[in-house]
Amino acid sequence: MADLEARSFFGVDVNTLEQSRVTCNRSVVLILQYSVSPLANISFLLFIAFIVLTVICFARFGGRIPEEAVHMRVPLAPDRKPLLGAAHSREASGSYSRDEQGPVKAVRGGEFIGNRMRFKVKVLNESDYTITDVRVFLISYPAESLKLVTDHDDASHSKIEPSGFRSPTFDFLPTHDCAQGEIRAGVSYIDRKGQPHTLSAKPFAIRSVCDLPIQNQIDPKEFALRLRKLECGEIVVKVTDWTPEEMYEKALRIVEDANFYEVESSTKTADGVIHARISGLAKGKYTGKSDAVELYVTGPFGKEGASCKI
Template identity: 55%
Template sequence: MRGGEIIGGRFKFKVKVVNESPYTINDVTVYILSYPRDTLILKTEDDDIFFSKIEPQGFRSPSFDFLPTQDCVRGEIVAGVSYVDASGKAHTLTTESYTIRAVCDLLQPEAITPRGFELKLKELESGEILLKVEEWTPEEMQEKTLRVLSDSNFHEVSSDESITDDVVHFKISGWAKGKYTRKNVGAEIFITGISKQKGASCRIRVAGEDDAMILPAIDDLKERLSAYLCPMCGNKLTLDNVEDLKKGKIVRCLFCNVSIGR
């Protein structure tokens, strides 16, 4: 098993080695086989971690620290594990590749006026994508978007609303700067739908001083906006909540107790 997360500007990659055999395994070594070297530097003291043994049904969870060198990190990390079984036979295994795609986690908010934001966007290259949501009202998506932008390290520049014949339109914008390249990136999210009715369209537009950040940032925001999160508190909904929402039922968030789906 493997996984990772960005903590304090570093990417921590974990490999969990479980001994599911009835015998102790010995001389266990966990090491990194491959990672995107153009955007990450391995900062762990050693590139392999050794355990003398792992008992039956026991496990070890070593971690490797990587330091990003760019604001956009994309690639695959593959780890290897070698060990000697109870009969003295050596084995070597590799993990499935772990895809790392980080942009918003490597940003920091930067304040800018709405006028300054509009002027900046005229100078920058941009890209956009259209996202359809069926389980949320436009108002819920607006609340969710504000939280997603904040969690994605964007400074909220503006949040505008207008209504035409029961169709509500939201425009939310955010501005941030890369921690490493110090280049700026702006996001605009346009939400449209019938007021108080489930189903809305979200158009995500991202502009940046570094062209390489645009598409990954769009993908990052799309993934966060598509996740089944409570639009009020931002916590993940349970699988039962998600299934009930898909059936058109009203659900209640276990964390903030708000009703969702009306």
């Protein structure tokens, strides 16, 4: 009788309290089995007290925790304060990658074109979604032997569609007889969830290049004789958005930028078709080996669409 009165004093159902006591005892036994050190025992005892308090609250308040308990706050110890920005730092560090197996890749390449070093970075989007705010930027290059002649050291693209790519280029001029070192570039973009990512292309190593071309003055007759002694190949380039006049002007500039001596250049029109010819000669600064070029540009007069045989 006294036991029932004591239980009714707390407003607890007898069966509910009995079930809670059995559950609590099982929890205590289970927890003590995993206690292996004095320090751990203290932690487990605190945890046991929390379980007992929870059981009483469940039985007394029908599973509802009192409002004053909800607003309780346990202050953090001074040496346990969270590090501001730690979570963001971990996330940011995880987005930096050189893994070429990812959905977005950055590959690079370069070559000497005449007296210029042309460096290219190709960004491939092999994911299933469009990436935006794509930026390709130079990280470092051997400034002691190369001068950047492109207007900017970065290139931006608003987006790259799935299976698409962008290939910005950067041009350098050697400032010394020999150019060597590494060019490093990076790529940043925003994914479909609005998360930023940054990856870097593998460094492009410039081998020691010392035999740069210089102009070799020669008259057209001697050029024709020299040309017969050189090994040669032939390629044809066709364009649809240039007139033959535009292609001819661009070809003249390319020959000049490549540091070739312009031996001869001429144009003529027959039956509404332009026929243009450019020839140039250069030689290695140190080896003295000759490099010759001949370009033939043809196309309808004043209309877009031209071909260039090199």
